[in-house]
Amino acid sequence: MPKASVPSKSASTPSQLPDSVALPTSYEEAMHELEVLVRRLESGEMPLDQLLSGYQRGAALLQFCRDRLQAVEDQIKVLDEGALKVWKSP
DSSP: OOOBBBBBOOOOOGGSTTTOOOOOSSSSHHHHHHHHHHHHHTTOOSOOHHHHHHHHHHHHOOOOOOOOHHHHHHHHHHTTTTOOOOOOOO
16 A cells, blocks of 8 residues: 555555555555455565564554544544534544
8 A cells, every 4th residue: 555755555565665655545445455464464474574564564554444433433423412513534
């Protein structure tokens, strides 16, 4: 997935992305990249020197997904309280 100020790269090689690569633009893209990364980490196919960067990328993707889910949960809480507010995407 693409990261800031770095050309786009394939989601099939997330562990090879530099630390400055931006997060995906959607929850679904982040989940897909995270699933691919977890499969690679669990399969043992990643070289040792890429394991740390793969883990760090996974942690960043996980936080991105959590933040998106929290934003939706917050909006649902607003709707449940009977007060409709403008949706502000994070």
